[in-house]
Amino acid sequence: MRFISVLIPSFFLISSVLAGRREHLSLSHDLAKKPTNAAPNRLADSNNTPNWAGAIWNQPNGTFWLVTGTFIVPDITGQMVNSTAYASVGIDGGTCADIMLHAGVRLTVNSTGPSYDAWYMWGNEFANLFDPSVDISPGDTIRLTVGTPGGNETSGYAMIQNLSTEKDSIRNFDSQRALCGQNAMWIAARLSGAPLANFGTVTFTEATAEAHNGQTYPPQGATITEIVGPGDQPLTSVSVDGDEVSIRHL
Numbered sequence: 001m002r003f004i005s006v007l008i009p010s011f012f013l014i015s016s017v018l019a020g021r022r023e024h025l026s027l028s029h030d031l032a033k034k035p036t037n038a039a040p041n042r043l044a045d046s047n048n049t050p051n052w053a054g055a056i057w058n059q060p061n062g063t064f065w066l067v068t069g070t071f072i073v074p075d076i077t078g079q080m081v082n083s084t085a086y087a088s089v090g091i092d093g094g095t096c097a098d099i100m101l102h103a104g105v106r107l108t109v110n111s112t113g114p115s116y117d118a119w120y121m122w123g124n125e126f127a128n129l130f131d132p133s134v135d136i137s138p139g140d141t142i143r144l145t146v147g148t149p150g151g152n153e154t155s156g157y158a159m160i161q162n163l164s165t166e167k168d169s170i171r172n173f174d175s176q177r178a179l180c181g182q183n184a185m186w187i188a189a190r191l192s193g194a195p196l197a198n199f200g201t202v203t204f205t206e207a208t209a210e211a212h213n214g215q216t217y218p219p220q221g222a223t224i225t226e227i228v229g230p231g232d233q234p235l236t237s238v239s240v241d242g243d244e245v246s247i248r249h250l
């Protein structure tokens with residue numbers, strides 16, 4: 001099944017869908033505060049714990065128009081109630097922190113057990129379910145893609161594809177606000193304040209970002225970031241090999 005839904009100003013959409021249970025995926029918030037004197041390739045410090053791990057390119061405005069990656073949905077059975085993890089790919093959210101376009105899968109555990117939801121974000125702070133009818137199970141091979149193919153940064157799309165079934169789901173956006181196109185990201189993240197679910201390993205394969213000038217950026221060469229817990233203890237271990245990014249929960 002394919003559905004296309006045409007623009008919805010993100011704030012209205014998000015508040016209507018999440019009325020009463022707003023979620024705060026503050027990638028941008030935490031990243032915006034990153035001190036510039038952080039150790040190279042480690043955007044972590046004890047006062048400002050990052051809530052995402054993975055690979056990020058930081059380039060000038062107007063660089064990226066497409067980011068994609070494929071991963072196998074991990075099983076989070078047995079994790080602590082209320083723990084979460086997000087796997088996503090996206091444009092912006094790093095050096096351009098005000099607005100971002102991400103697509104991903106939310107892994108969450110409540111009192112009845114684990115659940116897996118498709119997810120996207122256009123805007124800066126709120127996560128949103130992609131579509132309730134996109135049914136995700138552990139072991140699914142999922143391709144995530146976001147792009148601004150129209151040649152401007154105010155309109156774009158987020159897409160999730162089930163490579164086992166060729167089913168896909170797309171959302172198109174048109175906004176007053178422009179993306180910067182500065183960052184390409186492949187990450188695993190947590191909600192601020194919520195325990196990080198042990199997601200095992202999330203490996204993005206066929207990961208690539210496309211620039212307006214035709215250049216292709218694999219994760220190789222991007223900045224690597226880890227999530228750290230109390231006492232600066234690393235909670236993840238990221239490795240990159242060509243067009244693959246592997247994010248392992250320790």
Ligand SMILES: *[C@@H]1O[C@H](CO)[C@@H](O)[C@H](O)[C@H]1NC(C)=O
Pocket residue numbers: 081082
């Ligand atoms: C999980 O979250 C719900 C809703 O916020 C809360 O009512 C419940 O106490 C939490 N459970 C645990 C085990 O933390």
Ligand SMILES: *[C@@H]1O[C@H](CO)[C@@H](O)[C@H](O)[C@H]1NC(C)=O
Pocket residue numbers: 110111112113115
């Ligand atoms: C737990 O998650 C499932 C799947 O999302 C949902 O149907 C159920 O209502 C949730 N239960 C509670 C107590 O929040």
Ligand SMILES: *[C@@H]1O[C@H](CO)[C@@H](O)[C@H](O)[C@H]1NC(C)=O
Pocket residue numbers: 134135136137140162164165167
């Ligand atoms: C992907 O396909 C598998 C196998 O048919 C199915 O079990 C799963 O629900 C599908 N997931 C999505 C996101 O469509």
Ligand SMILES: *[C@@H]1O[C@H](CO)[C@@H](O)[C@H](O)[C@H]1NC(C)=O
Pocket residue numbers: 150151152154155
């Ligand atoms: C951006 O591109 C989209 C798709 O081509 C178009 O519909 C929209 O009007 C454009 N917006 C601006 C501000 O140029």
Ligand SMILES: *[C@@H]1O[C@H](CO)[C@@H](O)[C@H](O)[C@H]1NC(C)=O
Pocket residue numbers: 061062153178179180
């Ligand atoms: C980068 O792009 C954004 C969005 O188009 C814009 O608001 C910002 O001023 C630009 N920054 C620079 C340094 O050009």
